[in-house]
Amino acid sequence: MLEYTQKIRDIARKLLEKGTVDVFIGYRKGSVPMMNEPVLVKNPAEVDLLHWDSHCGLNLCNYLTKRADRVGIVANGCNSRNIVTHIIENQIKREQLYIVGLPCTGMIDHRAVKRTMGNKEILDVTETNDSFTVSGNGFRETFKKKDFLRTNCATCLHRNPVEYDEMVAEPVPEQEGVNPFKDIEVLEKKSPEEKRKFFTQLISSCLRCYACRNVCPLCYCPTCFVDESRPQWVGKSTDPVDTLTFHFLRAYHCAGRCTDCGACERVCPVGISMRQFTKKLNKDAFELFGWEAGTRMDQRPPLDVYRVDDYNEFVK
Amino acid sequence: MLKKSFSKEKWTEALIGLQSAYKVFVPVKEGDFHNFRLLETGRKPNFEFQNTRLSPKSVILPQSERMFEYTLDESKEDAHVVKEAAKDFSPQAIVGIRPCDAFAFELVRINFDNPQFQDPWWVRRMESTILVGFGCNDPCASCFCTSVGNGPFSEKGLDALMIDLGDRYLVRSLTSKGEAFLGKVEFGAEADDALLKKALSLPRAAEKKISSKVPVDHLRGKGVNELFNAPFWERVSFACINCGTCTFLCPTCWCFDIQDEVAGKEGDRIRNWDACMFPLFTLHGSGHNPRDKKLQRVRQRFMHKLKYYVDKYGNGPACVGCGRCVQHCPVNIDIRKVSELMNGY
Numbered sequence: 001m002l003e004y005t006q007k008i009r010d011i012a013r014k015l016l017e018k019g020t021v022d023v024f025i026g027y028r029k030g031s032v033p034m035m036n037e038p039v040l041v042k043n044p045a046e047v048d049l050l051h052w053d054s055h056c057g058l059n060l061c062n063y064l065t066k067r068a069d070r071v072g073i074v075a076n077g078c079n080s081r082n083i084v085t086h087i088i089e090n091q092i093k094r095e096q097l098y099i100v101g102l103p104c105t106g107m108i109d110h111r112a113v114k115r116t117m118g119n120k121e122i123l124d125v126t127e128t129n130d131s132f133t134v135s136g137n138g139f140r141e142t143f144k145k146k147d148f149l150r151t152n153c154a155t156c157l158h159r160n161p162v163e164y165d166e167m168v169a170e171p172v173p174e175q176e177g178v179n180p181f182k183d184i185e186v187l188e189k190k191s192p193e194e195k196r197k198f199f200t201q202l203i204s205s206c207l208r209c210y211a212c213r214n215v216c217p218l219c220y221c222p223t224c225f226v227d228e229s230r231p232q233w234v235g236k237s238t239d240p241v242d243t244l245t246f247h248f249l250r251a252y253h254c255a256g257r258c259t260d261c262g263a264c265e266r267v268c269p270v271g272i273s274m275r276q277f278t279k280k281l282n283k284d285a286f287e288l289f290g291w292e293a294g295t296r297m298d299q300r301p302p303l304d305v306y307r308v309d310d311y312n313e314f315v316k
Numbered sequence: 317m318l319k320k321s322f323s324k325e326k327w328t329e330a331l332i333g334l335q336s337a338y339k340v341f342v343p344v345k346e347g348d349f350h351n352f353r354l355l356e357t358g359r360k361p362n363f364e365f366q367n368t369r370l371s372p373k374s375v376i377l378p379q380s381e382r383m384f385e386y387t388l389d390e391s392k393e394d395a396h397v398v399k400e401a402a403k404d405f406s407p408q409a410i411v412g413i414r415p416c417d418a419f420a421f422e423l424v425r426i427n428f429d430n431p432q433f434q435d436p437w438w439v440r441r442m443e444s445t446i447l448v449g450f451g452c453n454d455p456c457a458s459c460f461c462t463s464v465g466n467g468p469f470s471e472k473g474l475d476a477l478m479i480d481l482g483d484r485y486l487v488r489s490l491t492s493k494g495e496a497f498l499g500k501v502e503f504g505a506e507a508d509d510a511l512l513k514k515a516l517s518l519p520r521a522a523e524k525k526i527s528s529k530v531p532v533d534h535l536r537g538k539g540v541n542e543l544f545n546a547p548f549w550e551r552v553s554f555a556c557i558n559c560g561t562c563t564f565l566c567p568t569c570w571c572f573d574i575q576d577e578v579a580g581k582e583g584d585r586i587r588n589w590d591a592c593m594f595p596l597f598t599l600h601g602s603g604h605n606p607r608d609k610k611l612q613r614v615r616q617r618f619m620h621k622l623k624y625y626v627d628k629y630g631n632g633p634a635c636v637g638c639g640r641c642v643q644h645c646p647v648n649i650d651i652r653k654v655s656e657l658m659n660g661y
Contacts, residue, residue: 030648031642031648031650031652031653032457032458032642032643032648032650035648036648037555037647037648037649038554038555038647039554039555040551040554058646058647062557063554063555111348114348115348119364119365119366121366121454121456121457123457205346205347207370207379207560207561207564208560209559209560209561209564209591210559210560210594211557211559211560211561211646213559214557214558214559215557215559215646215647223595227594227595227596229596229599235575235577236573236575236586236588237379237380237575237577237586237588238379238380238588239380266646267557267559267561267646267647269369269561269564269565269644269646270349270369271347271348271349
């Protein structure tokens, strides 16, 4: 994927020079290892800021909400699915966008890398196509990227963009025989009491910083329910009941909309696996409605549609 | 002043033995990182860290704290009377605090304990707390304490200092509080000259390892309005998602919000950490929000730390260079770069 960087710069320059777009959204290389920073480029002279590698694990669709200008944006599989979701939810218009499609071979799990290196401080990470090298004071080790993929990337079924104006490379083969829901199948077998214990433990270190919510392109409500003060729905202390309420409600608001991009887990400062909430809902959306969020533009999502032939009696 | 040396095992054992005299807060490994926790049965101190994920500021300013309690039950005599909630100010010690985090308490003291205002709980907790620092042999690449008036072995704000000598800890008391604490610690021997000499070279060696140099020398001379209106805020703030990671992880962020929570007829008045990154932070009762845009909120955080605080108190920026926000900002907004922009504007 490293060769994408130059292509992204070339395309962005062309788009900005021709005036096809007003701004271009991508990543710039970060100031700490395994971190990149979303960047808005307005001037063709600045396109060399743009960068792509296996640490672009946020979701740039988050920066599109309610923009009024014409925007060029890079999008891999999951990000493109969120752009589709944004379009069908009227957060941006398709004709405002120039989507630069990036076939994706997955992002590196920075936590797993740090865990493996233990107390050795990582000062630099470089990568080739299928491996990466971690170095610091007195050590230098090379790993295979496939052994350190983020868990959502390891089981990703849409590595290629579903919607784009231009691709920077030929599509990569989609993964076959992967099951994204293995852990959820285990969770489903638990008793209600065990589930409660599991989720309570899962979020026990939550700081209520809302990084998971704020980094998610689905969370664009003008005022989130946890921020409402008239009336106030949720307490703001660290009471576990309030924290659990936040996580459950956030997850349910993402039902049938989540693309499992993993940005929420990427950003959590205390490493909570909050995809355990959303993945169950993704599984339900798939099993009950055959729905994978953001894969099609010609159909309304199952939870915002009314159909006379609905098999549920209660809606009739 | 006492100077004692301990084998690493005996030091841990000694801390466990102190629990009857103090509530002892120590770094504990939890999953992938360390945090300060109350030492109790089943918990083991672990001093193998560069820094803890959160600073121990919550020991003094808990993330959520019951300030007052009241009843709305009018059959009771004290209905609607707001009473102070029960609090515990028994002696406690934070053992293994890095010098940056200890210095942070000195910086925030100006807010909680000044001639005009004293926050009773912050003040009493600080009074009952002993800070046993832990010299930093291996500062992180994102650390810049030496740029902001501190250092990896700084003694500012500390009652005692632990120094890692490889197989042993040298612990020196720095105040009478620290001496009383160290006097109660079991085991350990009076440190001999050889050990003290060995420890002498460590601060310089650690300072040399600090690769981040952050310019802050011109901040005071800059015009507030010029910096406020500087064009770079748009770029600095673009990526920000307005979460609370930077503020919650920051040892010098002190802001809080006060909330009433009522269950049935019993109410609590609670103060919770708040963050200037949250839109709600400045939302007025009228519905007006003077900082309703991301740019304004991001600017506020950096202006507060690197300009308003500097101008108002004249004791340097409200930043101790611990590097937590640098490492953990979800979108890589780097205070080192922002300070450079402001200082050089």
